[in-house]
Amino acid sequence: MRTTEDAEGFDGEASNTSMISGASSPYQPTTEPVLSRNVLGGISCFVVTGVLLLIFCLNLHTKVPHVNWSLTDLVNTAASTFFFFLSSLVLACINHNTGAEIAAVIFGFLVTGVYGVNSFLAVRRWRRGNGCQGAAQTSEYMRARTASRGEMEARPELA
Structure with a gap:
């Protein structure tokens, strides 16, 4: 016949009743649960920058002039x-x-510096107006220049 101590578990194992009742058990968690972190902010900058890089590298920005x-x-x-x-x-x-x-802080400030330099260059490019509008002006200039050459060849007295 078993005693109540034997009913709790035998051979050093905890029984199901001791786990359910909340009694002290050697199988208690030893680490704290990790809270989920929102990493959407850093990844979204990466995705948007990557998409813009792809658009500029493939010259897709010239296809959408507006x-x-x-x-x-x-x-x-x-x-x-x-x-x-x-x-x-x-x-x-x-x-x-x-x-x-510490590594995240160092790399965070490095990325800030790189984006800062890129922002400075973007401001200069924006002030110059070197966007898609500039490409449209260049093509109009080339068309006008080509047309004027044709007119000059048609009138030999100007040559």
């Missing part, structure tokens, strides 16, 4: 600079001095 691509690039890089700087600053302030957090 979008001011210089301003679009300027807004993307300026917003990314601001958000990366803000998130790096917050992480630097609440840093727990772990290796991963």
